[in-house]
Amino acid sequence: MTDNGIRNPILPGFNPDPSICRVGDDYYIATSTFEWYPGVQIHHSRDLANWQLAARPLNRAGLLDMRGNCDSGGIWAPCLTHADGLFWLVYTDVKRISGSFKDAPNYLTTAPTVEGPWSDRVFLNASGFDASLFHAPDGRKYLLNMLWDHRQKGHGDQFAGIVLQEYDVAAQKLVGPIHNIFRGSERKLTEAPHLYYRNGWYYLMTAEGGTGYEHAVTLARSRDLLGPYEMHPNTHVLTTFDAPDAPLQRCGHADIVETQTGETYMVHLCSRPVDVEWDEGKAAFRRGLPGEENERRRSQMGRETGIQKMEWRDDGWLYLAEGGHAPTSLITPAPKGLEPAPFDAPPVRTRFASGPLPTDFQWLRSPEPERMFSLDARPGHLRIFGRMSPGNVFENAMLARRQTEHRFTATTEITFDPIDFQTFAGLMCWYNMAQHHFLAVCREDDGSRALRIMSALGDFPFGKTVFGCDPELVPDGPLELRVSVDKAALQFSWRSGEGAWRDIGPVLDATILSDEAGVGEGNNFTGAFVGMAAYDTGGRGHHADFAWFDYALRD
Template structure:
């Protein structure tokens, strides 16, 4: 047996889809508006995981420009047909409207770390698709949405058989189940003559859970289990909250395990806050005497420490991809490109060319890495010469365009002068500007004049909900402004739907001609 500690993939890693192929387990997770699209991790023992690649080319044209925050690639489902890996997922282009405006795609590969086929569009009833391979046939599961006035946005689970070669529907679409509580994320498991329909229930927040239904026939009718398989909606004290969106997998020895998402909240005066986003966890399962899946240790709450029926196996170091801006770096709405993120011009440095502002859905020059624990520290050395208030570069704590903290090297008018919008020639100051963005409002928390004639080291220390920015002056860390609320960079803050997680990174802005550049070196993110 191996003892794992949940979450097994920490930080922003939601909607895990688990599959076993031989002695390897693979998990694919949602990427939303971020690149690389659909990160994949692998493990031999369910406890130790490493990045194994991503689905390159998952988005046609490699662009999510204009996609709103928390849009993009939702809930990929990974499967294996005995010869190939299959990935099905939706690209969602509207969030918070009656229309999801999505396209569902399928691609395949013989190796998750290798080349994936070009995505092919399939029937796009709604998000959270899954493929079920059974007795040589291929089935597409999905939720459906009714956008009409008075309609239900979550209007049930549907099933369509696909032609394995063309991926076109080869028969009618069947309505499997409707339920008074929101259901999505369908997966099918065939065991002992039963088709078990595994569902995400209650939405992806604190009401989240896993519900199972079953039928003797794949097209139903399906009967619901009398209790949830997994949820924390009844107990806010459980360490792993929001538990749901599960996938069931059998081990080589015939045991069963389940992947699911969960979140680790910080307890604040404003309520629970989950800045790390939704993460990937694994539980051990059994089957009761009536043939329903149950948590092996009883109840329906996720455990932090789990004995799983595997032998502990340390992973070899992940192969070097040769990509200087590869994982764990991520970028917004497009892959990193030398036209704006150059690692060649100055060896040992990353040169960012400023583009749109930080609230752009189109072309923000930002590189970021996932924050994986509630205590973290990031620092970087930057060299830049901003000449106008329209140019800036620095260190950011990022959630989305409506929630971020940034410590930027930029330009300001001479001390005491008002903001008149001039492009000053020979005047003004180089400053560090600490900015806080919160859903519709941006405020400057501090402005500190600095000497930009030499590289400057910027940093931030996160401890729970407190984020303290600093820079190094004469070898000493010097605070900039008051502590900021890291809890605002979470799924739970604000009035709009949010599905990602907090990141730390670097960015550059040039709102006039896109010619301003900033050089960065020594980026370090430590989480503990």
């Protein structure tokens, strides 16, 4: 929170599809985690400006197992609500995203607090993704989700509307007829439904236009739960599709909350793209965008969470408090009557000790972390057991944290004695299997130890590895590895002991680690991570030890 208000984004770095609820004086936001484990991030705040991670509830196989899920599959658009003394979390575990079909089972789990314990999951349906739960004024509950139609039609017609069905709490299943209550606007791609009841009206908020620069928040209302729903006078209450200079872009997929004093705030996904120099040689990695203007923009942090002050006007409709439909500033007015409640700034250095993994870090897909890392095997170190190859969708032995700003440095100390060329470990800058840069300690055929840069530049679906420079020989013993990122520029470096830092390889394209690279923002849904990884493609589980990890923002 600044002197003028709340600064956006409130959840920087990959934190898309926010769902917000208030319980007394406490606010909670749940966001998508896609293939990262444990699933769903829930942040907590008491002032809507300062947020701290409170839980990742999908932390056991009985709630989530994503082994085999494709990149950008997994947890889509959780919905977090509170009623009847419980938190209700609805989530989708997407198993397939390519082609005509979407395999998207939806589940429900509940808990007395966000810290748990969370109940075993209840299967709901699989007719479409972005499911949400509506607690009706009469106490009944309804599930909403977008309806997926796999038949080949026109653009966006696979998004066949928003469907609603009653949920029987005692029976733990959906009951009664399925109603298609809303088919969206001409922008199409109607998804992400949230339903609210206010002053005798049912208000239905959806996202439309895809997840890129055409994204929008649409609002409709009806006197009857089942419709028909009339559209907002402006159709879209939030969008930046016609505001290319707005500081936040790709605004959409939203939810609203009312403060203790009756003010309304909207949380929404957004991005902060950087402009990149146009290069015909990079054109192959800019697919799926509507025009050259957007081909020059890339969002390395992926889709983040922003917040806007809203207002209900005399016509009974919700509007941006500042007017219009595009936020013009990174600052939105702070709520009245809420005292600032900041959290301590996180330390630059993460040290590893026995117990739970430090909260900044996650891994990919597997509910069996013990097969990939240990905090006990060597006291004071994180030991990573080499598993298969970078991009393996069953076991990828990498632990990483979100990139949260355009300029940062990340550094770690590694102790690693590679056996042969099939064992390599080091510092990873990751978006997905086909978009990453890796500074790896390797063993060459002559027995020498060397550093190699291994990159994947968006070659889907194979993720072909290219080598950014010749191998550089390094001494035995611990090494410090560092990456420095300055918007579109990424530079690796290393040192031994207290020696001077030495750059290795050329300046690399950091924007490869973005939604718009590779298959493009209509198919990429995560964000850039940086962390530690070990691989043993020979299947021996050869390990690497990491003493600490630094993440520091740069001015």
